[in-house]
Amino acid sequence: MADALSASAAPATDIGERWRAIARTACPFVVVGGAWEIVAHLGLFPPRLFPTLEDVAATFVHLTVTGILPHHVLDTLIRLTVGFALAGVAGVALGIAMGRSRLVEDLALPLVSIGAPIPGIAYAPLFLLWFGLGSVSAVLLVAFVSAFPIVFNTWTGVKAVKEIWVRSAQAMGADQRRLFAKVILPGALPYILTGLRLGLAQAWRILVGVEMLAAVPWGLGWLIFGAREFLATDVMLAGIVVIAILGLALEKLVFARLERFTVVRWGMMT
């Protein structure tokens, strides 16, 4: 999935080749956008429900200039960051403890396995009931839900560290702390990063849903859900475009970079 975009943008040898690659990528969007425009302009559907792309773009610009959209984005990102940070710290800690200690593993694994198959959004009403409407519930739910993949992957990663690396480090006189910092943590890091990545994707999906349910005053989920009341399809589509861009940016910029600086550089993954 990671090479989904790069596969279409083949290595550009010269300028002409690069332009052709861009044109090839743009072509499907032009076709779909053109079809949308034709249907919208034909007036088959009420324009409030099926706005033209110009309308969506105008709404997008209007919402951005007036500062409404940036405010929604900011609040969503803050919730995402806080929730994901909580999940990351708790999840990695629990995963490492489970991987290192048999006792913790035996105690925690049944609990984690029971909680994991329940879709995160199903917990939303329960969290709303317990912690009230608003940001606290949203953040806690995001943290709770995205912790599961992080715990599982960290645990697997720590278990997957080769026994021989541990033993050779011990034979060379590494104490527990150095063993942990220099062998186990780097050894498990590819898995931990995968877990964080899955966790972030999970967090993003849940956050948009829970913002619709939790009646938060600001947030992209609320922006698109609230627009329903006013039949403002243009606002919804503008919001969805922003959600798509943010989702793509989180994946491409944050994690691809983090991976390049750690495991790829250490030659653990290519």
Add this chain to the structure above:
Amino acid sequence: MTTERRQRIVRGALSLVAVAALYEAVARSGAFPAVLLPTLPVVARTLVASCADGTMPMHAFYTLERVLIGGALAVAVGLPLGILMGRYRAVEGFFLPLASALMPIPSLAWVPVFILWFGLGNTVAILIVFYAALFPMLLNTWSGVRSVNPLWLRAAGAMGADETALFWKVMIPASSPFIITGLRQAFLRAWIAVVGAEMLAASDWGLGWVIFDAKEFLNADVMLASLAVIGAIGFAFERLAFGSLERATVLRWGMVRSAKG
């Protein structure tokens, strides 16, 4: 059974009992209102009662119906399209950018738009499930077809296999581990999406709707009972349906090794 294995099971059971007891103690202490934190016997009684009077099975039936219809649509579109994308550059060049652009949009973000377009009800839930399940299906099939070892294709070709035989005897079996992974991921996504869609696009029946509706009446026992049902169904599908599908196909063909190695 080795002593080590027995110890694991005992510890696992102990931790479940301990957590349940802790919950029960907090619930009974009266520190929180009983409606918000019902005791476990109350939850169990609610679960049994709603199963006995047929409402819970009915909710589960509606939810499953939506998942299966939406999932079947996703397979019907994702599988052929994924195969075509893997086989033909032109198809890949057209659909891959679209899929990459649509994939990062959480399926629930479409709920408000679909509600406006199709009204509250079944259609929205089914379409959301379709959207959620489509991309895992599509992209896994696509990678599966691309990952077929070209040597196998050439060997079969040299032995005189025509296009049809090549397709059914080499390509499909060779990409089946990816396709099954795709089905699995698609079901997980669909299961999340259906619960969310049912909450947002209220429709009287469905497990997601029950949970959300119970919030209005502070029925935490109903919520917890429905959560248990949702978890049980999801778990059953994952383990039983896909586990046995995997055993009957790719494990039997020796394409992937069992995880217990």
